[in-house]
Amino acid sequence: MTGSAEEIYQATCSAPVNIAVIKYWGKRDTSLILPTNDSLSVTLDQDHLRSVTTARADPSFGDLSSYPDADAAAAHLTDRLWLNGEEELIKPDGRLRRCIDEMRKLRAAKESKDPSLASLSKWGLRICSENNFPTAAGLASSASGFAALIASLAALYELQPEVSSSQLSRIARQGSGSACRSLFGGYVAWQGGKEADGSDSLAVEVAPKSHWPDLHALICVVSDAKKGTPSTAGMQRTVQTSPLLQHRIKEVVPERMAKITEAIQKRDFDTFAAITMADSNNFHACCLDTSPPIFYMNDVSRSIVQLVEEINRASEAEGLGKKLAYTYDAGPNAVLYAPKENMPAILQTIRHYFPSADFDDTFNILGNGANASHRGAQEPQGLPSDLPKGFNQGVIPVHEPGSVRRLIHTQVGGSPRVLERGAGSEALLKDDGTP
Ligand code: DP6
Incomplete structure (x- = not known):
C-alpha cells in the first residue's frame, strides 16, 4: 500500500482451528514458547469453525515519526485490541505485545527497503477479533485467534509472499504454541527445533488438504x-x-x-x-x-x-x-x-x-x-x-x-483467508476504529 492520506489501511482475515494428533505438551523455553517435542495436527474447515480479525493502522492512533527518541515514541503509540467485544489489555511483556511488535518489525524492514511505502509500521493499531464458535462450546480458541491476528497483520502490512507462512508461524507460536500450526491448511507439523533463539521452531505443511480431503x-x-x-x-x-x-x-x-x-x-x-x-x-x-x-x-x-x-x-x-x-x-x-x-x-x-x-x-x-x-x-x-x-x-x-x-x-480445511483489504462489509471495526 502506498496511497493517499485518506486511504484506509485495514485488512480482515479468518484463520482455522487445528486439532493435534501428536500433542504438544511442555515447553523448553516458556518466554519464546519453544516446545519439548514436535507435534502434528489436522487443520479444520473455516466454514464451520474460525476466528476472524480486522486490523487497521492509522496515524490518528499514534504516530512514531513525530517522536525522535524511540522510547518516548513507544509511550505515545497506542495499540488497542478487542476480543469478542471486550477490550483486552495489551500487557508490556505479554504475548499479544510480542506478536504485534514482531509483525511491526517485518513491516519496518519492508518500508526501509522501499521508502515510497506508507509508514504503517510507525502508526498505532486497532485490532478486533471474534470467534464464530462460543467459548462456552469448550473449544480452544487461542490457536485460531492468534493465527487470525498474525494473518490480518501480514495482510495489512503486505508481508507475503516475501515473508513465508513458516516465518509467520514463528511469530504466531509466540502468541500460543499451537497457533503456529493454524497458519497452514491440511496436515501440519510444528518442528520444535533445537536453537535457543527459536529460529528453527516453526510450522511446515506435511500435506495439503487436497492430498487427503476426505x-x-x-x-x-x-x-x-x-x-x-x-x-x-x-x-x-x-x-x-x-x-x-x-x-x-x-x-x-x-x-x-x-x-x-x-x-x-x-x-x-x-x-x-x-x-x-x-x-x-x-x-x-x-x-x-x-x-x-x-x-x-x-x-x-x-x-x-x-x-x-x-x-x-x-x-x-x-x-x-x-x-x-x-x-x-x-x-x-x-x-x-x-x-x-x-x-x-x-x-x-x-x-x-x-x-x-x-x-x-x-x-x-x-x-x-x-x-x-x-x-x-x-x-x-x-x-x-x-x-x-x-x-x-x-x-x-x-x-x-x-x-x-x-x-x-x-x-479437514485450508489455510487462513484474506477476506477483505480496506474498508468493507467484512470488517469488524467501524469507521472510527472501534468495534
Ligand atoms: C493439549 O497452545 O494452548 O491442545 O503455548 O501455552 O498457549 P500455550 O499452549 P496451547 O497448548 C495446546 C495443548 C494441546 C495440544 C496441542 O494442541 O498440540
Missing part, C-alpha cells in the same frame, strides 16, 4: 461444570514433575512423528488412527503422571473411548480395519476423526448412546437440508444397520440426555 471430524462437546487446569500452567507442571514425559519426549514422539507422517502421505487411515489414539492416551497418561495429577478426561470422555475401541475391534474382527479415531486436548471433549464415508454411521451411533446433543447438520447427513438444526430433547436414536456384526451393544450404557451437549461435524 478426512472428517466430529467434535463431541462434553458437559463439564468445573474449569480444568489451563494448558499453559498444566504443561509446565508436567515438565517439572513427570518422569513419563521424558520418555515421551525422547522415545515416543520422534518415532510417532515419522510414522504418522508416512501414514498421511499414504492416506493410511488405520495407521493414522492407531497413532492418533495412542498419542492422545500417552499425553493424558503424562497428565496423570504429573504431581499433583491433572485430569482432563471425565467419565463421558472415557465412555466415548470405550465405544470407539469396541467399534474398531468389531470392524477389525471382520477384516475391515479401523472406522474412526478419538483424540482429547486439555479438556473432556472428544474429537473423532474418520473417513467421510464412515461418518453417517458414527453420527447415528454417537446420537444413540449420547441422546439430545445439539447438532447442526453441516453435511446434510440426516436429510433435512444442509445446516438443519437438531436441538435439545429428541427421541433416542436406533443404532445404524451397518455397524460391524460382532459389535457389543452393551459396551457402554445409553447416557443421560445432554451428557454430550453438542456435536460439530466438520472436515
Whole structure:
C-alpha cells in the first residue's frame, strides 16, 4: 500500500482451528514458547469453525515519526485490541505485545527497503477479533485467534509472499504454541527445533488438504461444570514433575512423528488412527503422571473411548480395519476423526448412546437440508444397520440426555483467508476504529 492520506489501511482475515494428533505438551523455553517435542495436527474447515480479525493502522492512533527518541515514541503509540467485544489489555511483556511488535518489525524492514511505502509500521493499531464458535462450546480458541491476528497483520502490512507462512508461524507460536500450526491448511507439523533463539521452531505443511480431503471430524462437546487446569500452567507442571514425559519426549514422539507422517502421505487411515489414539492416551497418561495429577478426561470422555475401541475391534474382527479415531486436548471433549464415508454411521451411533446433543447438520447427513438444526430433547436414536456384526451393544450404557451437549461435524480445511483489504462489509471495526 502506498496511497493517499485518506486511504484506509485495514485488512480482515479468518484463520482455522487445528486439532493435534501428536500433542504438544511442555515447553523448553516458556518466554519464546519453544516446545519439548514436535507435534502434528489436522487443520479444520473455516466454514464451520474460525476466528476472524480486522486490523487497521492509522496515524490518528499514534504516530512514531513525530517522536525522535524511540522510547518516548513507544509511550505515545497506542495499540488497542478487542476480543469478542471486550477490550483486552495489551500487557508490556505479554504475548499479544510480542506478536504485534514482531509483525511491526517485518513491516519496518519492508518500508526501509522501499521508502515510497506508507509508514504503517510507525502508526498505532486497532485490532478486533471474534470467534464464530462460543467459548462456552469448550473449544480452544487461542490457536485460531492468534493465527487470525498474525494473518490480518501480514495482510495489512503486505508481508507475503516475501515473508513465508513458516516465518509467520514463528511469530504466531509466540502468541500460543499451537497457533503456529493454524497458519497452514491440511496436515501440519510444528518442528520444535533445537536453537535457543527459536529460529528453527516453526510450522511446515506435511500435506495439503487436497492430498487427503476426505478426512472428517466430529467434535463431541462434553458437559463439564468445573474449569480444568489451563494448558499453559498444566504443561509446565508436567515438565517439572513427570518422569513419563521424558520418555515421551525422547522415545515416543520422534518415532510417532515419522510414522504418522508416512501414514498421511499414504492416506493410511488405520495407521493414522492407531497413532492418533495412542498419542492422545500417552499425553493424558503424562497428565496423570504429573504431581499433583491433572485430569482432563471425565467419565463421558472415557465412555466415548470405550465405544470407539469396541467399534474398531468389531470392524477389525471382520477384516475391515479401523472406522474412526478419538483424540482429547486439555479438556473432556472428544474429537473423532474418520473417513467421510464412515461418518453417517458414527453420527447415528454417537446420537444413540449420547441422546439430545445439539447438532447442526453441516453435511446434510440426516436429510433435512444442509445446516438443519437438531436441538435439545429428541427421541433416542436406533443404532445404524451397518455397524460391524460382532459389535457389543452393551459396551457402554445409553447416557443421560445432554451428557454430550453438542456435536460439530466438520472436515479437514485450508489455510487462513484474506477476506477483505480496506474498508468493507467484512470488517469488524467501524469507521472510527472501534468495534
Ligand atoms: C493439549 O497452545 O494452548 O491442545 O503455548 O501455552 O498457549 P500455550 O499452549 P496451547 O497448548 C495446546 C495443548 C494441546 C495440544 C496441542 O494442541 O498440540
